[in-house]
Each structure stands twice: as structure tokens, then as C-alpha cells.
Amino acid sequence: MRIGVLGTGMVGRALAGKLRELGHDLVVGSRVAGDDAQPFAEAAAHGELIVNATNGAYALDALAQAGAENLRGKILVDVTNPLDFSKGFPPSLFVSNTDSLGEQIQKELPDTKVVKSFNTINCEVMVDAARAGGESDLFVSGNDPEAKATVSRFAREQFGWKNVVDLGDITTSRGTEAYLLLWIRLYGALKTGDFNIKIVKK
Ligand SMILES: NC(=O)c1ccc[n+]([C@@H]2O[C@H](COP(=O)([O-])OP(=O)(O)OC[C@H]3O[C@@H](n4cnc5c(N)ncnc54)[C@H](OP(=O)(O)O)[C@@H]3O)[C@@H](O)[C@H]2O)c1
Numbered sequence: 001m002r003i004g005v006l007g008t009g010m011v012g013r014a015l016a017g018k019l020r021e022l023g024h025d026l027v028v029g030s031r032v033a034g035d036d037a038q039p040f041a042e043a044a045a046h047g048e049l050i051v052n053a054t055n056g057a058y059a060l061d062a063l064a065q066a067g068a069e070n071l072r073g074k075i076l077v078d079v080t081n082p083l084d085f086s087k088g089f090p091p092s093l094f095v096s097n098t099d100s101l102g103e104q105i106q107k108e109l110p111d112t113k114v115v116k117s118f119n120t121i122n123c124e125v126m127v128d129a130a131r132a133g134g135e136s137d138l139f140v141s142g143n144d145p146e147a148k149a150t151v152s153r154f155a156r157e158q159f160g161w162k163n164v165v166d167l168g169d170i171t172t173s174r175g176t177e178a179y180l181l182l183w184i185r186l187y188g189a190l191k192t193g194d195f196n197i198k199i200v201k202k
Pocket residue numbers: 006007008009010011012029030031032053054055056057058061062079080081082083118119120121122123124
């Protein structure tokens with residue numbers, strides 16, 4: 001599959017590494033072209049599926065560089081979190097409660113099918129569900145049911161995510177983004193990023 005990964009941080013690198021290993025035709029997007037990356041717009045134009053793995057504070061800027069026309073009609077898997085490190089650690093959220101970064105991105109790109117997912121797990125776990133230690137849950141949020149089904153299938157077939165919970169429309173990103181406040185404290189307490197949520201119900 002032709003995939004554009006927007007982002008050259010640890011998430012972009014983890015996703016690109018795994019997707020290349022799986023044989024996908026990949027272009028990684030960055031502000032500046034380099035050995036391993038092309039401009040955001042080229043990665044967006046290349047992909048049938050696009051992953052937004054840019055810094056949350058600059059995600060809208062990066063997507064503007066990617067270009068709405070290059071993203072039109074496509075699925076954008078948004079893994080970003082609205083973390084604000086301006087006052088140090090632990091970070092707060094720069095958008096929360098009644099809004100989310102997922103919603104802001106969807107508003108900015110009305111012709112793109114934004115699916116918020118993978119933002120609740122460490123990047124090494126994203127691409128290898130078993131790494132969390134047993135079966136656990138992945139969430140999808142978005143306005144387009146088919147796009148969410150496509151992302152769920154992709155997550156299962158490519159990365160081993162058997163349990164995907166469809167939370168509902170893009171406003172449900174508010175919950176998964178706010179979970180980061182707990183994720184960060186769990187990371188501190190458990191001293192590893194190899195963990196995840198498992199939903200139990202009767
Ligand atoms: N780390 C994890 O395991 C994890 C897990 C779940 C979700 N997330 C989320 O995934 C996203 C990526 O995280 P990360 O740690 O891999 O990388 P990051 O350092 O948060 O972001 C790196 C990317 O953001 C771009 N960027 C930075 N400043 C920019 C600006 N002013 N304008 C446009 N683009 C800019 C960079 O562009 P250049 O390529 O040009 O440098 C780079 O591609 C974040 O939103 C994070 O919250 C991370």
C-alpha cells in the first residue's frame with residue numbers, strides 16, 4: 001500500500017521502520033527534505049493512507065504544509081497528542097474538555113477522513129501489539145465509519161491489534177487525548193512504555 005508518514009520523530013521512525021519491513025511503499029514527510037524524508041506535501045501526495053505523527057503543538061502547521069488538496073478524500077490516521085511542555089514535566093494539554101486536537105484537525109480538513117488512533121500507546125507498542133504483554137485495546141475515533149473500519153483492519157493485519165474499540169465520532173478524541181495525563185503517570189510508575197489498557201466487561 002502507498003503510505004505517507006508525516007513525522008520524523010520516534011513515532012514516525014517506528015512506523016516507517018515497521019511499514020517498510022512489511023513491504024509498504026512509503027514516503028516519510030518532514031519540513032525539510034533529507035536522506036530519509038521528503039517535504040510533508042510529497043508524503044501526503046504519495047499516500048493512499050496518511051499517518052500524522054507530527055508534534056501536537058505544530059500538527060496544524062505541518063498539515064497545512066502537507067496541503068489540504070493532497071489529503072482530500074483520504075484517511076488521515078492521527079496519532080498526535082496535544083501535550084504542552086512549556087511549563088516542564090509533567091505536561092498539560094493545550095486543548096481539552098470541550099475540544100481536542102483530533103477535532104481541530106478534522107475541522108481544518110473537512111474533506112479528509114480523520115481517524116484518531118494509536119495515540120494512547122507508546123510507538124513501539126503501536127507497531128507490535130503483543131509488546132504490551134498480552135491482549136489489550138486500541139481505540140478509534142472518527143466521523144467516517146468506513147475509514148474507522150479500514151484503520152481497524154489495518155491495525156489488526158499489520159500490527160496485531162485484535163481488539164479495537166470504536167468510540168464514536170471525532171469528539172471522542174477528547175477522552176483518548178486526556179488519557180495522556182494518566183499515561184504519563186503510569187509511565188513514571190511502571191518505568192516502561194510497554195503497557196496498555198485492557199477493557200474488561202461482563
Ligand atoms: N512517542 C510516542 O511513543 C508517542 C505515542 C503516542 C503518540 N505520540 C504523539 O505522536 C506525535 C509524534 O511524536 P514524536 O515523539 O515522534 O515526535 P515529535 O518530536 O513530537 O514531532 C516530530 C515531528 O514534528 C514536526 N515538527 C516539529 N516542529 C514543527 C513545526 N514548527 N512545524 C511543522 N512541523 C513540526 C517535525 O518536523 P521535522 O521532521 O521537520 O523535524 C517532526 O516531523 C506527537 O504528537 C506525540 O504526542 C507519541
